[in-house]
Amino acid sequence: MTSLARRGVLKCLPVAAGAVVTGMAASPQAVARQEADPSFPQPEIRRTSPRTGRLETRLTVGFTEQVIPGVGTVTTRTYEGAVPGPTLRVRPGDSLEITQVNALPPNAETTNAETTHAGATHAGATHAEATDQDMNVPHHFNTFNLHTHGMHVDPTGEADNIYRTFEPSDTPGSTTTYRSRFDVPADHPAGTFWYHPHHHGSTATQLLNGMGGVLVVEGDIDEVPEIAAAKEVVVCINELKLSGGRVPDLTSHGAYDGIISTFLVNGAKNPVLTIAPGEVQRWRVVNAGAITAHFLSLRGHELHQIACDGITLMEPVATTGLTLPMGGRVDLLVRGGKPGTYKLSGGGPSQTLLTLVVTGDARPMSLPTSLPGRPTSLPEPTRTRTLTFRSYENVFSGAFPNAYRILGDGETPPADPLAGRRDLAWGRLAADFVNQRVRLGEVEEWTVVNDSHAHSHHPFHLHTNHFLLTAVDNRRLATPVWHDTVSIPPNGSVTFRLRAEDFTGRSMLHCHQLQHGDEGMMQIVDYVR
The missing domain is CATH 2.60.40.420 (Cupredoxins -  blue copper proteins)
Structure with a gap:
């Protein structure tokens, strides 16, 4: 494989509007620093065993009731009972082995002619019959599979195969179990990726429930001294379409019209993150939403982009603004400015994703001048x-x-x-x-x-x-x-x-x-x- 050292994202291109956040792979020291700041939520971390080079884990999908301050009591489909799911951390050459448990109820067969397209509009036609006529009618909202978004891995077999189907049990209260295995190439780029369901017909509904999690490949970028010294922060932005504490299934085109999106960062509404003046933090930002692109802005701060979509740049790029599409990721170094309170906004200037408080004694930290990035050239096309x-x-x-x-x-x-x-x-x-x-x-x-x-x-x-x-x-x-x-x-x-x-x-x-x-x-x- 040609060196995939890093790559960027279109939505990671700077724009004259806002600034996005991101981070990179965490060293043990960075993890310790994360744990020292319990006020800002971080997803559970599951990492490869250094002894075996394998990460064996389980992801159970089921309906979970949670009380979210500022939102209320919500019941959504989740990985492991949380939004987002756990952060999975591997290294090049590792294997990621996931047992996936479908604890969702059987798929409902909706009897409603209005769910069909032309060709299946007879009275009493079921949603299943509509799907027989047109596979592009959303359906089977309790069926899923697994996509490792951005990963350069095998798209077939039990790996990143989005043509698989993980069906629920036909018996209410029972579960079904499926296995996935991803062999990470030895020269896979280090960077920020993520995982989410990708069953055709149910993906939007499931992501709007909060199904998704961050996947980090650790490697060379983490050894850059200025990056290794920075506190690492995962910023996973989930988008929920809540109505009455639940997310409606996509049973009509307008199912989500008129429902204002609820944006959560690591499962919390507008969490507070602290940083010292001059301190550098490394933010890994993932847009894990299904519908909304984020035009991210952090006033009073210049942000330093080091990667997009899991690919490291050749050198940091200073920016005052950046757009992140659905599914996109961006890695930034954020340096604390003057003491005060600042809002990271996204999805529009009135949407606050998180609050950054600059406080405490100054901690001057350096920024890197070069990075182990992937060259930005390819031969002439054929x-x-x-x-x-x-x-x-x-x-x-x-x-x-x-x-x-x-x-x-x-x-x-x-x-x-x-x-x-x-x-x-x-x-x-x-x-x-x-x-x-x-x-x-x-x-x-x-x-x-x-x-x-x-x-x-x-x-x-x-x-x-x-x-x-x-x-x-x-x-x-x-x-x-x-x-x-x-x-x-x-x-x-x-x-x-x-x-x-x-x-x-x-x-x-x-x-x-x-x-x-x-x-x-x-x-x-x-x-x-």
Whole structure:
């Protein structure tokens, strides 16, 4: 595998608005410093045994009731009874072995003609029958699987295989058990990744319940002296769509319309973090939401970006603002400014994610001047592809009237060419159609266009491999950035180069506005030799 040392994210590109937070892998000293500041919540940490090089753990998914100050009593689907789930920490060359327990109740079969599209709208049609007609009707909200977002690991078998299904038991009160194993390559980049369910049809609902957790690969970046000296802080931003203390299932297109998002950081609403003047902290920020991009801002502070999407930069980049798409991650060094209270806002200027209090005696700390980053160049491409993300309003009957399509090279063909934009198959995910065959080792250049008007948020996410962003809206970047998730500007485009490596098999690309993904804005990618 060519050195995957680090990559960046489009949404990690600085913008003149706000600042994002992030962090990197934790040394034992950093963990000790985390524990010394109990006022700011941190997810439970589960790490590889240094003796065996294996992390064997269990993730149980079930409904959990929690009392969240400032929110109230909520009952949501969770990993291990918490939002977010535990932080998993591994090193290159380790194996991650997860036993997953589905403790959710059996899937309900909704009898309601309104849940169907054309072709299954007869009276008494069930949600299951609708899915038989159109797999892109959200369904089976208690079925899940596991995706290690951003990880360069095998997309097949028991690894990062999002085509698996972890069904609940047919007997209420019983559980089912599934196993996943991820072998982390010896040259895997150190950085911030995350895990979440990825069963087609239920992903948006489950993430909006808070299902997700941080996955850290420790390595070379952690040994940079200035970074090793900094306190590490995980900032996992979950988005919940709560109504009456629960998250409704996505049984109609407008199920979440009118429900204001509740944003939690490490399971708390607006937690307070302290920092001394001059102290440097290392923040790992993960946007674990399904619907909202964060335009992050921390007034009075210049933030120093060191990585995006798990890929380290060649040197820190000072920024006053940054946008983080759904699924994106960013790593920053934050230096405490003048004593006072500051708000980290995201999702809009009125949304406070956390409060930073600068207090205490000054602790002058240094910033690094260089980093062990991944070079930002690839050879000239031997192939080009163009994809267009496009949505159509009110083209289907039933509860899901909109069509979210990926058109252009490799588009899914229509089932009925005469149906036009009302065709159920055209440009949407089809289980038996491979949209993109990508040959390992070849350099390609892709242009991805967003020409949707009413639905402007279309983050592009590619599984298994990172890509090198070279241009936005046909304007070349002065320094290309590595990504696995990038926002496509409304009525704009992104251009990137891709060299897939190491792993063959079926994987995926899709819109990471996950309601769009569940409704068909996805494609099958087959990596071949």
